[in-house]
Amino acid sequence: MDVLTQGRVRLHQMLIRQGDPDANTESILASLVRARADGIRVAVFPEWALSGFLAGPEWLDGSCLRACERGLSRIVEASQGLAVVLGTVVSYRGRLVGAAVAAEGGRRVTPAGSPLPFVPKLLSPQNRLDGASGFLCAGAVAAMEGVALPALFAPFTLNGMKVVAWCGQALPNCGDAMRQGTEMLLCLDTRPYTRDRPLGGAPVSDGVPAACCCGTGVADAGKTLFVLAGGTQARWPDGRALQAPLLREAALDLKMPSRDGAVAQADHAASRVVIDALECACRLQLGRLGLSRVVVGASGGIDSALTAALYSRVAGPENLLLANMPSRHNSGTTIGHARRLAANLGCYYTEVPIQESVDLTRRQIDGCVCERPGGGKRALALSEFAVENVQARDRSGRVLAALASAFGGVFTCNANKSECTVGYGTMYGDIAGFFAALADLWKREIWELARCYNDEVFGSEMIPQGSITIVPSAELSPAQNVDEGKGDPLAYAWHDRLFAAWTERIVPATVDELARGYVAGTVGEITGYPGDLRALFPDEASFRNDLTRMWRLYNGLARAKRLQAPPVLSLKSRTFGFDLGSAQVPILDEP
Known part of the structure; x- marks a missing residue:
């Protein structure tokens, strides 16, 4: 012995x-x-x-x-x-x-x-x-x-x-x-x-x-x-x-x-350990792919800010380019956050406005006439919602891809798990990129890790506090004006926990189980949500409507989006792509 x-x-x-x-x-x-x-x-x-x-x-x-x-x-x-x-x-x-x-x-x-x-x-x-x-x-x-x-x-x-x-x-x-x-x-x-x-x-x-x-x-x-x-x-x-x-x-x-x-x-669950896991994985991923330079679309929001902080340490600020791509819907507030982030990190920064190219696309499509043999004709026009997606695709599929090529690198996917669950992202747009490092983290974890980067890793406010506190928003329309407090259609404190009850449990919670829990006041026990649900949903009908809508989004086009998303870094016991398949089966009303 x-x-x-x-x-x-x-x-x-x-x-x-x-x-x-x-x-x-x-x-x-x-x-x-x-x-x-x-x-x-x-x-x-x-x-x-x-x-x-x-x-x-x-x-x-x-x-x-x-x-x-x-x-x-x-x-x-x-x-x-x-x-x-x-x-x-x-x-x-x-x-x-x-x-x-x-x-x-x-x-x-x-x-x-x-x-x-x-x-x-x-x-x-x-x-x-x-x-x-x-x-x-x-x-x-x-x-x-x-x-x-x-x-x-x-x-x-x-x-x-x-x-x-x-x-x-x-x-x-x-x-x-x-x-x-x-x-x-x-x-x-x-x-x-x-x-x-x-x-x-x-x-x-x-x-x-x-x-x-x-x-x-x-x-x-x-x-x-x-x-x-x-x-x-x-x-x-x-x-x-x-x-x-x-x-x-x-x-x-x-x-x-x-x-x-x-x-x-x-x-193992401490914020600092999660950051270590992120940095270890991204550093090894770049190395094994023979990559050194990274481009991040920096909106001024928290997801891109955390991604930028991560790659500033993994690739180094000399190999990192942040790009802000404003349209007329982007606030000077978020543009300012993106500029401060780049200055704090000491990395490269550029701004490439997209409004002109978005307007060109709209002019080309609006009024476009399609013809078929026999005389059938159809005029096309982009809806306001479709124009929102045009903006997202223009940023990633055109600008970020071209910048990455010119910079000699790759561009990142900044999506989080909340967005991936219900497909809150644009196909060929902001779900594009070489790697989705944050896609197994809920939105509340994104905020948590951003604070940890400032407090424990950098020891100063490298990620602007404004990026942490501002309302999350894609800034694609007047309905998402951050200066007016408007933003994403998700109440992340609640929806994160709802989505986790569907994705991180072996047996997912059902709509009926949760609806009964709303009446009985036990939804917090089922999901871990600490807040007052009645402040979000004043009655059972509004609660059930939201549940059903989110369930259908989760099992609808979001499946195709998850299939086409980049590889995901697994940080949980159930991750999209490996543990959670995305076969495009018919949508069911219940889990």
């Missing part, structure tokens, strides 16, 4: 580069050189350490698997003078299996008494990525081997110490026999960061030290980008614990802390 009390086991919370086994192999080999020089006896790396998380199709051509196999061979050869444990992908009877493998003295180590040279991965209900790989799980492997599941979770003997190691967050209840003589439990994991769900800790120690070694980086699932949480932990039977930082590379040496020196688990 001296190995476990004197810091001779090192948990490497490594940055996993998705889809790049060669780079990950080099990173692990460099870590082994440092570990050996530091007297480490057992070096541990997380799940998916060689490949990163990849969905099934990425494995079809076999090149990634071959690269993982080459990398593993090099790591085994490098295990002279210490033992190595890591999570990787192995081939088993023509299928792929996530697995924990071990090596020592230049040779693979097989779990004692197991029919396999690896421990197959357990699927975890807490890890949403597990179900997306299409790999065989431990239960299927046990059935194919004709053995009971506990037989596959026999301990490795590493440096004279019996260690039960596996991939995934949940260890099956295999009884005391499995742990007889076991000196350590070791979970290898790659959990996504989720603000609304606590991070899983080290496994229950069952009388022996236990640890969970996690990775950092991003996992790109196509429509959704996950940021890996990190948070590697170790726990001793008496309750003492150590934890690595969240969201960044670290190495945790398992030296038992004093009771006063144990590290408390970080508050």
Whole structure:
């Protein structure tokens, strides 16, 4: 047990580069050189350490698997003078299996008494990525081997110490026999960061030290980008614990802390941690796409202000361009906020008015006559509502796209989750962009993070207070005049919580359930809304009408808009694009 009390086991919370086994192999080999020089006896790396998380199709051509196999061979050869444990992908009877493998003295180590040279991965209900790989799980492997599941979770003997190691967050209840003589439990994991769900800790120690070694980086699932949480932990039977930082590379040496020196688990839901997750994901996203310059459409409102603050730190002010694109409906107030924001951040700024081009489009369409064979004619005209959408498309599809091209970069999508839920955005307009970093955050969280940026990150009012306090508005018509207190058709304090009751619950609240709750005065208990709903909806009819309208928006054209929106950064346990599909099925009156 001296190995476990004197810091001779090192948990490497490594940055996993998705889809790049060669780079990950080099990173692990460099870590082994440092570990050996530091007297480490057992070096541990997380799940998916060689490949990163990849969905099934990425494995079809076999090149990634071959690269993982080459990398593993090099790591085994490098295990002279210490033992190595890591999570990787192995081939088993023509299928792929996530697995924990071990090596020592230049040779693979097989779990004692197991029919396999690896421990197959357990699927975890807490890890949403597990179900997306299409790999065989431990239960299927046990059935194919004709053995009971506990037989596959026999301990490795590493440096004279019996260690039960596996991939995934949940260890099956295999009884005391499995742990007889076991000196350590070791979970290898790659959990996504989720603000609304606590991070899983080290496994229950069952009388022996236990640890969970996690990775950092991003996992790109196509429509959704996950940021890996990190948070590697170790726990001793008496309750003492150590934890690595969240969201960044670290190495945790398992030296038992004093009771006063144990590290408390970080508050994963704190505003500052959410900002760290945003910045980590956006920095890695730019890097993996080979991008350095970013253009943000800066309206003077809070969403674009938060996006600008984020990218000023991720890309640097020298690589950031803010563009205000006023029409005749834009207030001097919001234009002033955009100018102050750029000056505070020290980034580039420009103004490109759009009224002339909007007027040109209207002249071209109004009175346009369409003809068909046989003499049928139809004159076209844009409604006032349609002209609002023309403005939004002109800003993003024309101006921002052209500015990004001229600046040598990309432009952002500033949409939040409230807008995405009911489609409060214009297709090919403000829901366009290369990445939607804020699209899993409710509007109230946008305000919260803006205040945190000023108070805790910058330490001064970099985001103008006026952008935080002004009424949210698209400023597309006189009905959205911010100087008259007019703005968006959403009461965000209420609608955020209503939308969360539909999207962030496994079983969504129904219109009838909420309507009954209005009568009974229990809507606050159902949704968490702290205010007085009767101030917004004086009677049940007005409340039900709003519910029905929002439900139909959520299940109507908003589905098509979500499908066409950019990739979304996942920060919650249920995110549009991955957990919340957008199949365009018929609209129902009830959830």
